[in-house]
Amino acid sequence: MASTSLHGASVGDRIFRLATTAFALSIPLLLVLLAIDVAAAAWPALKTFGVAFLTSSRWDAVDGVFGAAPAIYGTIVSSVLALLIATPLAVGVAIFLSEFAPAWLRQPVAFLVDLLAAIPSVVYGLWGIFVLVPFLRERVMPLLADRLHLGGTPLFSGPAYGPSMLAAAVILAIMVLPYISSVTREVLMAVPRSQREAALALGATRWEMIWGAVLPYASSGVLGSIILGLGRALGETMAVTMVIGNRHEISSSLFAPGYTMASLIANEFSEATNDLHLSALMAVGAVLLAITLVVNVLARWLVWRVQRQGQA
Amino acid sequence: MPLTAVRFGATVTAESPATTTAPIVSVRSLDAYFAATRAVRDVSLDLVEGQVTAIIGPSGCGKSTLLRCLNRMHETVPSAHTEGEVLLEGKDIYARGVNPIEVRRRIGMVFQRPTPFPTMSIRDNVIAGFRAAGPAAPTRGEQHDIAESSLRRAALWDEVKDRLHESATALSGGQQQRLCIARALATKPRVLLLDEPTASLDPLSSQKVEELVYELRGDVTIVIVTHNMQQAARVSDRTAFMLLGELVEAAPTSRLFTSPVDERTESYITGRFG
Numbered sequence: 001m002a003s004t005s006l007h008g009a010s011v012g013d014r015i016f017r018l019a020t021t022a023f024a025l026s027i028p029l030l031l032v033l034l035a036i037d038v039a040a041a042a043w044p045a046l047k048t049f050g051v052a053f054l055t056s057s058r059w060d061a062v063d064g065v066f067g068a069a070p071a072i073y074g075t076i077v078s079s080v081l082a083l084l085i086a087t088p089l090a091v092g093v094a095i096f097l098s099e100f101a102p103a104w105l106r107q108p109v110a111f112l113v114d115l116l117a118a119i120p121s122v123v124y125g126l127w128g129i130f131v132l133v134p135f136l137r138e139r140v141m142p143l144l145a146d147r148l149h150l151g152g153t154p155l156f157s158g159p160a161y162g163p164s165m166l167a168a169a170v171i172l173a174i175m176v177l178p179y180i181s182s183v184t185r186e187v188l189m190a191v192p193r194s195q196r197e198a199a200l201a202l203g204a205t206r207w208e209m210i211w212g213a214v215l216p217y218a219s220s221g222v223l224g225s226i227i228l229g230l231g232r233a234l235g236e237t238m239a240v241t242m243v244i245g246n247r248h249e250i251s252s253s254l255f256a257p258g259y260t261m262a263s264l265i266a267n268e269f270s271e272a273t274n275d276l277h278l279s280a281l282m283a284v285g286a287v288l289l290a291i292t293l294v295v296n297v298l299a300r301w302l303v304w305r306v307q308r309q310g311q312a
Numbered sequence: 313m314p315l316t317a318v319r320f321g322a323t324v325t326a327e328s329p330a331t332t333t334a335p336i337v338s339v340r341s342l343d344a345y346f347a348a349t350r351a352v353r354d355v356s357l358d359l360v361e362g363q364v365t366a367i368i369g370p371s372g373c374g375k376s377t378l379l380r381c382l383n384r385m386h387e388t389v390p391s392a393h394t395e396g397e398v399l400l401e402g403k404d405i406y407a408r409g410v411n412p413i414e415v416r417r418r419i420g421m422v423f424q425r426p427t428p429f430p431t432m433s434i435r436d437n438v439i440a441g442f443r444a445a446g447p448a449a450p451t452r453g454e455q456h457d458i459a460e461s462s463l464r465r466a467a468l469w470d471e472v473k474d475r476l477h478e479s480a481t482a483l484s485g486g487q488q489q490r491l492c493i494a495r496a497l498a499t500k501p502r503v504l505l506l507d508e509p510t511a512s513l514d515p516l517s518s519q520k521v522e523e524l525v526y527e528l529r530g531d532v533t534i535v536i537v538t539h540n541m542q543q544a545a546r547v548s549d550r551t552a553f554m555l556l557g558e559l560v561e562a563a564p565t566s567r568l569f570t571s572p573v574d575e576r577t578e579s580y581i582t583g584r585f586g
Contacts, residue, residue: 103390198427200388202441202495203417212440216431 035289042283045276053283059248059264061271066280070250072287074258078165078240079233081254082172083180087226089173090180097181098188099210110185117178125242128171129163133243136170137162141255154252163245166254171239176229183228187221188214224302231295235288237262261288334402336361336533337382337419337503342396344377344386351377353557354396359503364525364534366548366565368541370580374557375537379505382535383419384412400503417441420496424508426488428480428495435459435476437491441499458498465531466494467524486517490524497532504528506536510543522547541581545569553577 046053049066056067097110141160145151191214199213215222237260245257246267261284272278335358344352352374359365367375380386381394384405397404405415428437438459442450450458459476463469468490472483480491489509496504506525510518525534525547538544544551545565552562553572561568561577572578 194423194425194427195429197385197388197423198429198492199440201383201385201416201421201423203413203499205413213429216429219431 038282038286038289041279042286043279045279045283046286048276049280053280054287057248057250061268061277064274064276066277066283068261068264068280068284068287070248071259071261071264071284073250074165074168074244075234075260075262075288075291078168078172078244078258078260079230081165081169082176082233083226083230085169085173086177086180086229090177090225090229091184091222093177093181094184094188095210098185099206099214110182113178113181115178116174117182121175121236121238122242124171124175125239128167128239128243132170133162133164133167136160136164136167141166145255155254158251158253158255160255161245161257163243163257164255165244165251165258168240168244168258168260169254171243172233172236175236175239176232179232180225180229183225184218184222187218187225190221191217220302220305224299227295227299227302231292231299234292234295235262237266241266261285335359335399336401338397338399338402339378339382340397340399342378342381342394342398344374344381344394345392346377346389347391351557352381352394355554355559357552357559357562359533359535360550361533362530363549364529364536364547365562366544366551367535367537367554368539368544368551368580369554369560371539373554375554376507378554378559379421379507379535379537382503382505383416383421385416385421387412417499418501419503419505420499420501421505422489422492422496422507422509424511426485426492426512428483428488428491430479430481432480433477434472434480434483434491437480438462438494438498440495462494462498463491465497465528466490467520467527468494484517486513486520489513489517489521493521493524497528501532503533503535506534508537508539511539518543541569553580555580 045066049056052067054067054072055069056065057069058065058067059070060066093109093113097106097113101109137160141156144156145160150156195213195217196209199209204212240260241263244260244263246259246263247257248259248264249256251258264284265281265288268277269281272281337359339355339357342352342355343350355378357365357378367378369375377386382398386392386394394406396406398406400415400418404410405412429440432440435456439450439455442455442458460469460473463472468487471487472491475482480488483491489512493504493506493509509525510521513521522543525536528534529549536544536547548565550562551565551568553560553568553574553576555576561572561574563573568577569581572581
């Protein structure tokens with residue numbers, strides 16, 4: 001044994017190193033294989049329809065014509081709308097918790113907000129169908145369209161069915177809020193005390209300190225948290241499927257039903273009887289995968305920028 | 313040079329006849345606490361307008377805490393509070409109804425480590441104190457004049473005049489610290505508090521900051537906390553020695569270092585502890 005240790009690593013060390021290396025490589029390999037598989041399965045549909053697959057609104061399984069534009073549109077619009085609703089709330093909660101909340105309130109509220117992320121999405125969907133959708137149909141939509149006279153604008157026109165783009169966005173907003181809020185809270189609490197003191201010593205009020213010194217210092221991190229939320233929203237399936245109405249059509253109105261890529265796959269995979277239909281669903285999956293990958297890379301890059309700035 | 317009386321703890325002596333002008337800042341029986349811990353004990357100290365006062369003492373003696381009481385920064389630490397009075401031009405800054413924000417606008421502060429705002433340009437850093445001020449914000453032209461004059465006073469203008477719009481983080485540590493001094497000077501405070509301003513700097517940068525402190529004397533009343541006794545001897549008119557939260561002795565610098573009255577001061581400056 002003594003002689004082997006002089007001539008390099010022992011056998012045990014070598015096996016251990018090989019094993020851990022294999023584990024470490026298996027995860028990226030899995031991702032690559034998955035992407036290749038999805039792309040290969042999607043290829044027939046993409047080859048058949050070309051760019052029209054991304055731009056056409058016609059999705060007809062009987063005639064074998066597939067255009068995923070409404071689902072792509074729905075995914076992006078519902079997610080972006082969800083972020084527009086969730087971000088101010090989430091950042092507000094994070095600022096309150098990191099800057100204003102008394103110590104005894106901080107932990108319980110942070111815990112409850114984080115708990116929102118633990119609720120299964122099908123439960124959100126159920127709540128959406130029986131509570132949120134009727135509420136939107138009977139209170140919010142009439143308020144927006146009639147009381148505020150926004151009914152004439154394209155965004156809020158048409159009949160209030162209930163299941164709609166708006167319902168999907170609200171559900172998504174609630175679901176991504178804990179992600180944005182807890183990452184933002186961490187980022188804000190990581191702003192050095194010296195930065196806060198520098199602002200206070202210049203005669204800044206608490207608010208001026210937060211607005212002028214804390215938020216700018218944390219801005220890239222806050223942006224990263226929003227993109228993290230966007231990643232969540234893009235891929236969310238169950239709850240959205242239950243409230244968005246699942247109609248394959250692009251409508252400018254938020255009151256109208258829509259579709260998302262994830263819902264489309266979830267609804268149709270069991271009925272895809274021919275190869276082209278299945279391939280079309282795979283192509284939808286490939287587009288979704290590509291969008292979420294880009295979003296995550298963007299988030300990573302932003303976090304990296306924050307870290308580099310922190311070292312400077 | 314006025315020979316204000318040496319003050320021991322609670323003994324508030326009468327104004328020394330040698331003091332020709334009223335002190336701009338007068339600390340009266342000040343206690344500072346972190347929760348139940350008394351970090352500053354019954355300190356009384358006068359600051360003469362235009363002079364540089366150094367506060368020396370071993371680590372943990374309360375000198376930084378005392379400094380932070382002078383512009384009400386101490387109370388920004390949770391559970392910290394003070395008792396006693398700090399008179400700025402005769403008015404107690406701890407009196408009921410006094411806004412700490414206004415106090416801090418009149419008494420500037422620079423910290424141990426440079427604290428430029430990393431997302432702001434060099435120029436915006438200098439005028440950051442005005443942005444924070446809100447509606448009374450200066451016009452663009454005024455902003456430029458303020459930035460230039462403040463950077464000149466901080467002896468940084470020549471080094472940065474061609475890159476005012478670059479990020480402040482591009483500067484060296486010493487430049488960043490002088491930028492922070494420029495930022496503190498921009499709002500024209502009566503008093504400038506320096507909390508170990510050279511502790512994180514290399515010798516050459518430290519020297520520049522010291523020269524700056526020397527040049528600013530007469531113009532601004534300066535209090536500098538320092539570990540470095542040579543630095544205190546070089547830059548200050550008066551020196552105060554603190555030990556275990558108490559102000560042991562305060563005297564003209566030349567006298568404190570040559571013939572200290574208290575034997576604890578003598579032990580410290582001769583290097584027997586601390």
